[in-house]
Amino acid sequence: MSFGANSGTDFKTMRGRDFPAIRQFTVFLENRVGQLLEVVKRFEGTGIRIVALSISDAAECAFVRFVVSDPDRGRDILERSGLTIIESDLVGVELPDGPQPLLRVCTALLQAELNIIQAYPLLSRPHGEPAVALMVDNIESAQETLAGKGFRMLTEGDLIDREGLQD
Incomplete structure (x- = not known):
């Protein structure tokens, strides 16, 4: 079985998983104009790109799901911003x-x-x-x-x- 460009790499992760997964971050935002922009701007100048995005809207809040080009640094940026996040594979x-x-x-x-x-x-x-x-x-x-x-x-x-x- 061959996975991606790093097929010769051991995929054991810090989370103890033994497979190549892509990490997703779910951020909970207040359902107000400009909230998404504020989160996206946090990646400006970092060299990290948002490579996937999904938004689920509800009356009071929105769930924004991100996949970024550098998940370790991306998690740090989101956590330092004080945002509540959930990480999924x-x-x-x-x-x-x-x-x-x-x-x-x-x-x-x-x-x-x-x-x-x-x-x-x-x-x-x-x-x-x-x-x-x-x-x-x-x-x-x-x-x-x-x-x-x-x-x-x-x-x-x-x-x-x-x-x-x-x-």
Whole structure:
């Protein structure tokens, strides 16, 4: 099984996980004009890009979900800002060429009896191909299933802004 650009790397993380996942941060914001801008501005000048974004709006608050190019530094910025955050793991998968690539991903997960809880596109294309971030009910099984079906899995290393590192 090969995962992303760092396939020769041991994926053991500080959280004790043994697989290449993409971290998502959920931030709770007051439902007022300008709140999203205030959070996005916190990344200005840091070299960290927001590579995926999803907003769920409710009457009193909004849940903003981010994937950033450098999750360790991104978490630090969000925590120092005093924001309440939740960290979750997602599956990153490139969509294959051909008609209905998302149908192929969903079919593979259905065959393995895996549920997709959240899904949204990645704004960056690490290898020039469209990709999605998926929250599933069993991440290890989803990664094994998708990799076994020939899908290219993305890791946090694939999301690093290589151009930003040269500044």
